[in-house]
Amino acid sequence: xxxxxxxxxxxxxxxxxxxxxxxxxxxxxxxxxxxxxxxxxxxxxxxxxxxxxxxxxxxxxxxxxxxxxxxxxxxxxxxxx
Numbered sequence: 669x670x671x672x673x674x675x676x677x678x679x680x681x682x683x684x685x686x687x688x689x690x691x692x693x694x695x696x697x698x699x700x701x702x703x704x705x706x707x708x709x710x711x712x713x714x715x716x717x718x719x720x721x722x723x724x725x726x727x728x729x730x731x732x733x734x735x736x737x738x739x740x741x742x743x744x745x746x747x748x749x
Contacts (some may be wrong), residue, residue, distance in 0.1 A: 701734050 695704070701725075708727035712720045 685734065705731050705734075 699707075705727050706728070708723045712724035712727065714720075715723065
């Protein structure tokens, strides 16, 4: 069986981490994301009308956004399969 294994080291990106906006960082310090999502779901059950719909849509959007940020975007990284 013939296998192709990439053994070269990836180029250094300069050490710059992918940062978040300052508002997202401040909100993360104030209230962790899972707690914020749960409180928005609870608020959607407590309040009435369009505000409840807005709360649940924001909770779904935040959950999807934070979940998608955890997925790797570069595929196989560090030559691991």
